[in-house]
Amino acid sequence: MTSIGIKLVTSTEPVAVSRKLRLGSLTALVIGSMIGSGVFSLPQNMAAGAGPLAIAIGWGITAIGMLALVFVYQSLATRKPDLNVGPYAYAKAGFGPFIGFNSAWGYWLSAWIGNVSYAVIVFSALSYFFPSFGDGNTWQAVLGASILLWLIHAIVLAGIREAAVVNLIVTVAKIAPILLFIGVGVVAFKLNVFSLDFTGLGNASLGSITTQVKSTMLVTLWVFIGIEGASVFSARAERRRDIATATVLGFFTCLAFYALVSLLSLGILNQPELAALKNPSMAGVLEVVVGPWGAALINIALVISVIGAFLSWTLLAAEIPFAAAKDGTMPKFLASESERGVPWASLLITNLLVQAFLVVTLYAHSTYQALFSIASTAILVPYIFSGAYAAKLAITGEGYAPDEQRTAPMLVGLLATLYGLWLVYAAGPAYLFMCAILYAPGILFFFLARREAGQRPFQPFEALLAVALVAVAFLAAYEMWAGIVSPF
Numbered sequence: 001m002t003s004i005g006i007k008l009v010t011s012t013e014p015v016a017v018s019r020k021l022r023l024g025s026l027t028a029l030v031i032g033s034m035i036g037s038g039v040f041s042l043p044q045n046m047a048a049g050a051g052p053l054a055i056a057i058g059w060g061i062t063a064i065g066m067l068a069l070v071f072v073y074q075s076l077a078t079r080k081p082d083l084n085v086g087p088y089a090y091a092k093a094g095f096g097p098f099i100g101f102n103s104a105w106g107y108w109l110s111a112w113i114g115n116v117s118y119a120v121i122v123f124s125a126l127s128y129f130f131p132s133f134g135d136g137n138t139w140q141a142v143l144g145a146s147i148l149l150w151l152i153h154a155i156v157l158a159g160i161r162e163a164a165v166v167n168l169i170v171t172v173a174k175i176a177p178i179l180l181f182i183g184v185g186v187v188a189f190k191l192n193v194f195s196l197d198f199t200g201l202g203n204a205s206l207g208s209i210t211t212q213v214k215s216t217m218l219v220t221l222w223v224f225i226g227i228e229g230a231s232v233f234s235a236r237a238e239r240r241r242d243i244a245t246a247t248v249l250g251f252f253t254c255l256a257f258y259a260l261v262s263l264l265s266l267g268i269l270n271q272p273e274l275a276a277l278k279n280p281s282m283a284g285v286l287e288v289v290v291g292p293w294g295a296a297l298i299n300i301a302l303v304i305s306v307i308g309a310f311l312s313w314t315l316l317a318a319e320i321p322f323a324a325a326k327d328g329t330m331p332k333f334l335a336s337e338s339e340r341g342v343p344w345a346s347l348l349i350t351n352l353l354v355q356a357f358l359v360v361t362l363y364a365h366s367t368y369q370a371l372f373s374i375a376s377t378a379i380l381v382p383y384i385f386s387g388a389y390a391a392k393l394a395i396t397g398e399g400y401a402p403d404e405q406r407t408a409p410m411l412v413g414l415l416a417t418l419y420g421l422w423l424v425y426a427a428g429p430a431y432l433f434m435c436a437i438l439y440a441p442g443i444l445f446f447f448l449a450r451r452e453a454g455q456r457p458f459q460p461f462e463a464l465l466a467v468a469l470v471a472v473a474f475l476a477a478y479e480m481w482a483g484i485v486s487p488f
Contacts, residue, residue, distance in 0.1 A: 023242045030250030035174050036309045037121050038223035038372065039258055040302045043265035044281030045369055047274035049215025051200020052266045057209070058216030059259045065419030066224050069383060070251055072390040072416045074244050075409055079399030087382040092329065094389035098446060098462035103382035104324040105442040110225065110379035111317035112350050116357040117371035118310045119145035124368060125280050125299040135278060136368060137361045145358050152314050153351050157342055173304040177297055178257055181286055185264030188289045194267035203271065217426035218376040223258050225379055227251065279368050318347035331448045377431040378438065380420050387416030430486060433476030440473035
């Protein structure tokens with residue numbers, strides 16, 4: 001999940017740029033924004049359900065699917081420059097208000113649940129120094145996370161939107177330890193450890209290769225969430241065509257980082273050993289090679305990085321319903337601003353939900369991995385419909401010149417859509433059911449927003465979708481209450 005290192009802007013806010021950015025600077029910004037907390041836990045998260053072969057296949061599928069999504073957002077930014085209030089705008093323009101609303105709702109769910117996972121991983125890392133924090137879900141950790149949450153809330157409410165020095169520290173704290181880990185991993189890598197049970201089929205608990213690949217999908221999605229946010233740098237570009245180049249370069253650089261971290265770890269510890277590590281698991285792997293100072297370094301780096309990301313995503317999580325309320329997608333009260341221009345109503349509701357989920361982690365013993373899996377599943381709706389909208393434009397020719405070639409954009413859009421649908425399948429019933437429960441209350445917000453606009457709440461097909469969503473949510477609630485499925 002990304003850590004946004006620059007000020008977030010709405011569609012109506014002018015961007016003041018003191019210095020235009022060239023390709024190198026843009027690429028560095030893209031890389032810095034894409035790397036969040038996920039990379040620090042990749043060794044355990046990937047090995048928990050897959051062997052080396054399946055992990056390599058998983059990264060290959062992710063490379064193709066996420067690259068298609070990158071091209072989708074680049075194409076849509078060109079074809080529909082007026083739709084600039086978030087990925088949900090594409091779903092709304094292409095498939096109607098209810099689909100658009102659910103895309104906005106899903107994007108918001110992903111953002112604030114992702115913040116819960118940030119809080120958990122911060123205190124899981126601090127448990128290296130203070131064991132009472134456990135896996136980030138003890139009462140001491142929840143208390144500490146709650147204090148951190150409301151401290152960040154106060155900072156945002158005061159109107160503090162960016163701090164260049166802090167962002168520089170955070171960026172260095174993220175990238176330097178990763179490069180160190182990769183360098184050490186290359187030296188310590190042992191082929192005989194990596195090739196031991198290469199297929200993972202020797203471990204009956206992992207299942208088939210297909211099952212193993214599926215287990216990696218939400219992990220790989222998590223570390224790329226926010227890739228669509230790279231377009232936020234476009235106003236700072238010296239040449240707008242550099243945005244596409246910087247995004248692709250940044251994507252492949254991060255893909256290399258992520259794949260090397262997870263695969264090199266399998267040449268240092270075998271799959272069962274990696275799966276047994278606590279998160280951030282990169283610390284445990286480095287400790288095996290260089291000793292305790294390596295684990296301490298990774299844990300400190302993660303805390304600094306994630307606190308910065310926590311602040312950034314608090315801004316983003318509040319910005320999503322605020323921007324959606326301003327264009328009528330969500331109820332008007334979420335568009336309330338303070339005198340300092342802070343969306344206080346959206347911020348308050350968002351952080352109250354984060355606080356509620358922190359309490360849930362205490363009683364449900366929720367782990368970082370369960371939380372980011374829910375966040376990853378929640379964001380699939382806007383991703384799927386963004387790809388579908390790009391394909392729709394290519395098929396209809398809307399936004400294209402009469403003689404412009406449309407086959408490649410159509411195929412890319414379809415590929416991005418299929419990748420999103422594959423991720424829905426890979427998520428499995430537990431996380432899909434949890435998301436259904438979280439999506440269903442949004443229907444009330446949609447109804448209120450439509451009534452405020454004096455419009456008919458549902459078209460017939462939308463009404464059927466709403467009824468189906470509520471039915472699935474009730475089924476999910478029953479099965480979770482009965483203990484049949486559980487995402488935690």
